[in-house]
Amino acid sequence: MTTELVYGKKNTDLTREELMDKISRQMSEKRFQHVLRVEKKALELAEKYHVDKEEASIAALTHDYAKERSDDEMIDLIKSHDFSNDLLDYGNAIWHGVLGAYLVEKELDITNPEILDAIRLHTTGAKEMTELAKVIYVADYIEDGRDFPGVIEARECANRDLDEAVAYETYHTLNYLLKSKKKIYPKTLETYNYWVVSN
Template identity: 50%
Template sequence: MTFDRENLLQQVRAQMTEHRFIHTLGVASTAEALAKQYGADPEEADLAGILHDYCKFWEREKMEEIIQREESISAVLLLYDKELWHAPVGAYIVERDLGITNQNVLDAIRYHTSGRKNMTLLEKILWVADYIEPGRQFPGVDEIRELAHQNLNEALLKALGNTLMFLIKQKKRIYPLTVEAYNGMLADLQETR
């Protein structure tokens, strides 16, 4: 897989704030490092990290219109927090507008906010990298960072649990894929113990 990294970085930078671009670089480098540690493709991880927030700052109406129009994106998403929207919209847009056709990368982008049951290795890596990149500072992030270097699945389970608790405390509806991701990861880990 080859891609023009510098050109993509310029296109990504034009879509977001400087703060979010720094986050994006942190996610890309963290994802690449985790890919090397856990045997995933580092180039795919870097690409997914670069592109994961491509639509993060798009107007709500623009994302809503894409979700309603595109059959590949579940309109049920509109019933949940708009913070979830940029992931599936982003996967659609980077394929359509940037010509990214690698399904592993597209799926990692698509599920980096919600997760899902039976996540692929790259999906897990991007989800965790987005959670622990060096710019993130919130209670519990250091524990997840440490776990991520010991056991990716344990780190993902803990991060998903933290996310669920945060959403519950905020009295936000929880997207079903996130619950399925947590339950699936918990079942997988219990089987291996």
């Protein structure tokens, strides 16, 4: 999977290839392939919805940067930094977004707040999301390797309307969490209340 995208120096001093190399060292080959598929989908959505492609590429490539960090390291980070201690009640499914944004800034020197926000919110969504954050949230859900009941509808939503795709994903994610009796992170409810509930 290749892209013609060449980075300027606006968001990172790294080339796309150098960034990919650093990211691939953080995760299994299987997850790295997922990350590349998220980038492909994010670039398609960025083209369609007029989002900066370089930002979409960098946010997509870095979104799961912290996914394979150990629980011990994540717990240490939460305790030793200015993160809410409520996070300790959850697990890596939530942590890798919030702490991922921190680690990407610290270790990869990427400081664009919109990119960091897109990483931070990709696991939960939020009431307020930039178009870039929506692109990453949705691309992660519908990338070409995803195969779950409803993924075709989710892709159709994303082709029609980005906000509709955010709502679809949020509704179905929450349903899944409820059905499997998993703990719901409050931010996920905030996303649901804003994007799904019709007033």
